[in-house]
Amino acid sequence: MLKSNPVLSKLLAFFGISALLGALGAGMLLPAGMLAGAASQVGTEMLDQLPAELNEEPLSIPSVILDQDGNEIATFYAEDRTPVDLEDISQHMIDAIIAIEDERFYEHSGVDGQGLARAVVHNVTSDTQQGASTLTQQYVNNVLVNYQNLNGLRTTVSGTKQIPDKIREMKLAVAVEKEMSKDEILEGYLNIVLFSGRTYGVESAARYFFDKSAAELNIPESALLAGLVQSPNALNPETNPEGATHRRNLVLGNMRNQGKITEEEYDEAVASEVTLDLNPLPSGCYYAKDGFEYFCDYIQRSILADPAFGPDRESRQRMLDRSGLEITTTLDSELQEAAVETARRNVPAGENEGVGSSIVTVQQNTGNIKAMAQNTDYEVGDDLSNGETSLNFNVDKDWGGGQGFQLGSTLKPFVAMAWIGSGKSMRDRVDASRNNYDGARFPAYCLPGGHARIGSDGWRPKNAIADMHKPMRMDYGLYWSINTATIAAAYNTDLCAITDITDAAGITDAENNEGLDPSNPSFALGAYNVSPLTMASAYSTLGSGGTYCEPRAIESIVDADGNEYTVPPIQCSPGALNPENIKELNNTLTAIASERISQGRLNFPIAGKTGTNNFESSTWFIGYTSELATASWVGNYLGNGQDYTLRGKTIGGRYFQDAWGSLIAGPMWVDFMEVAGPKYGTDAFPKFDGPTGNPRDYSAGSSGSSNSGSNSGSGSNSDSDSGSNSDSDSDSSNESDDNDSGDNDSSGNDD
Structure with missing residues (x-):
């Protein structure tokens, strides 16, 4: 009988190159006719030219996205694999894979000459074909395939191998046996081999088919998995239970014959039904x-x-x-x-x-x-x-969002910041009586000529609250979101000073990631389309007392080998906005948030501003505590025009005759902050040292009689949000729609 010889050079000497080629053909299941003339193509010198070292790449392992506390959010993989140590694999599984794939695994040195000879005899005398690859050769092949997959090379899987491929595999197997112990090879094989579909390695296979670890596999489960490696897809027990069971029983027979299990254990395992507890690992x-x-x-x-x-x-x-x-x-x-x-x-x-x-x-x-x-x-x-x-909805177009949503009156606090920055006070009066800006020249130091001019079509912003075309305090105008007050403030400040502030707060349009254009004065009423994330970050600049921090979502990234990757660090700009000016502004924004939005539901300091765009197709409330800034948006993501209005719709069981930020987005913000607020800091905002007043009191500090009527009371929570008096793509000569839905300040309606 031919004795097993583990060394490839001795094997060549024993067989001769022609005999070896025949044996290799048997190992590759190649018809004998294909081997004609192969000896002339393969010489001993070829072996010397083949690499003696195995090019290994890290095993393909799934990536996971985790939350801040390490809880799994999602998994990504091309190959579902969870590497484990050999000691964490059931001994039954180890015995099963050796029994069916390489019973002399612990005897040979990479290539099994006895197995080759047996395969030659079998393939010559039988209609069926038999292979002779050892577990070491299979391990080598899997490592090569892994390397080829990761580097975009030709993949030499079973059925596509040529003679040189097989010889290379054998030489590498001998080299591997010199460098690795048997247990290391076995561990590597059981972690790399394909079991089904995209399920690789015994740990993932055990979870997928039986919802358990590899250490917990019993005898019939181990035999089933060991049987799959011959033909993972054809023998899949999900789709071919009969074929999988037949193969399992063959493995069990080998285990019994090799003394790995008793006759009684064999009988019990063969009689058991194949019971699957499928637990696939979703990807993406x-x-x-x-x-x-x-x-x-x-x-x-x-x-x-x-x-x-x-x-x-x-x-x-x-x-x-x-x-x-x-x-x-x-x-x-x-x-x-x-x-x-x-x-x-x-x-x-x-x-x-x-x-x-x-x-x-x-x-x-x-x-x-x-x-x-x-x-x-x-x-x-x-x-x-x-x-x-x-x-x-939350992000810019480049990050999977769309064109964003019109800001509406959520931009007005930044106009007020410019007003304060010019040396004025929120207690100072602004001439909100003017609603005709035909041909007006708005100061804008950064534009040619130092101004932006309204075109010949003119611009006549409107208010929805009646009797608001009059001088008023700036804080009163912001509290009730009076369009003519905001435009008067912009007219008496500088448009570029406003965009300097919005730039410092990170406000850019969602589609092109560009800052607001001061050449179009209507931007001051929120004509631009911006993402909620951008606005939450902008308002965080107010909540932090002037520090703008770029939004970030990743804390760290570490690969399977422990290598750390550089991620965007915390990037903050202290002093982006004037903290003293924010203190004064907060007097108005805290009143809006607590009186008009929370209405007693939240017992900690909050501040913020409502917003509603043209046609009431987008509504906002953006607010903050001392630690968190949150943008709440409700609207139609299909468009901004009249056809997309929220007016007259039943939303969440409530009918909305009018749809304003204070009616929809505001209450949603409060619902969320009831959970979020207490978990993080809710300290009091720093107080302004100068004089302040009640921003909803028209008469204080103002000349003339009070014309606010029912709309100036604390209980009249009309959301006088403009959104804009123009669509976001219009120029500076826009006029609001006839029913002034752009102002969204309908009087007499409670929030």
Whole structure:
């Protein structure tokens, strides 16, 4: 009988090159006719030219996105694999794989000459074909395939191998046996081999098929998995239970014959039914934790845009799918779950076509995103139902969002900041009686000529609250969101001074990521389309006392080998806005938030501003505590025009004759902050040392009689938001729509 010889050079000497080629053909299951003339193609010198070292790459391991506390949000993988030590694999599994794949594993040195000879005899005398690859050779082959996959090379899998491929595999197997112990080879094999579909390695296979660890596998389960490696897809027990059972029983027979199990254990295992407890590992943001999909999408796009993870998008995706990245984010899952529940409850997805809601929260002094939620279901494709979209309402177009939403009156606090910065006070009067700016020249130091001029079509901003065309204190005008007061303040300040402030607060349009254009005075009434994340970050500058921090979502990234990757650090600009001016402004913004929005529901200091755009198709409340800034948005994400208005709709069980930020987005903000506020700091805002007054009291400090009527009382919470008197793409000569929905200040309606 031919004796097993582990050394390839001795094997060549024993067989001769022609005999070896025949044996290799048997190992590769090649018909004998294909080997004719092969000896002339392969010489001993070929072996000397083949590499003696195995090119290894890290195993493809799934990457995970985690929240700030290490809880899993989503998984990405090309190959579902969880490497484990050999000691963490059931001995039954070890015995099963050796019994069926390489019974002399502990006897040979990489190549089994006896197995080759047996395969030659079998293949010559039988209609069936038999292979002779050892576990070491299979390990080598899997390592080569892994290397080829990661480097975009030709993959030499079974059925496609040529003679040189097989010889190379054998030589490398001998080399591997000299460098690695048997247990190391076995551990490597059981972690790299394919079991089914995209499930690689015994730990992932045990979880997938039986929802248990590899250490817990019993005899029949181990035999089933060991049987799959021959033909993972054809023998899949999900689709071919009969074939999988037959193969399992063959493995069990080998285990019995080799003394790994007793006759009794064999009989019991063969008689057992194949019982699966399938637990597939989903991959990608579509399968992220419910309600976390859009944040996951934002993280994925951040990775794919970062050159630190590869020279192009394809290589970065490959790293995300294969490198075992542990991506720890800034997300607070408790706040995220509250935001998702609040957004969905207040604005049920699909209740009205195109009506969406979003809540996004950033932490002041870090820029860390703590929540990013919306009401819709995350779906990708063209055939989407109402309430389904992959559009992330919270972010700019470059990060998976759309064109953003018109700001409305949420921009007015920054106009007020410029007013204060020019040396005026919120107690000073502004001439809100003027509503005709035809041909007006607005100061704008950064523009040619030092001004922006209204065109020949003119501009006549309107107010929705009656009797508001009159001089008034600036704080009163901001409290009731009077358009003519805001425009008068801009006219008596400088448009470029306003955009200097909005630039410092990070306000850019969502589509082009450009700052606001001072050449169009209507920007002061919120004509631009901006994302909720941008506005939450802008308002965090007010909440922090003047420090702007760029929003960030990733705390750290570490790969499977412990290598750390550089992520965007906390990037803050202290003093971006004047802290003393913010203190004065806060006197008005705290009154708006506490009196008109919270109405006693929140027992900690808050500040913020409402906003509603043209035609009431977008509504806002953006508010902050001493530590968190949150943008709450409700609107139609399909468009801004009259056809997309929220007026006259039933939303979340409430009918809205008028749709203002104080009526929809504001209450949603309060619902969320009941959870979010107490978890983080809610200190009192620094007090302004100068004189202040009650911003809703028209008469104090103002000349003339009070004409505020019922609209000046604390209980008359009309949201006098302008949004804008023009569409966001119009020039400086715009006029509001006839019913003045751009002002959204209808009098006599309580919030």
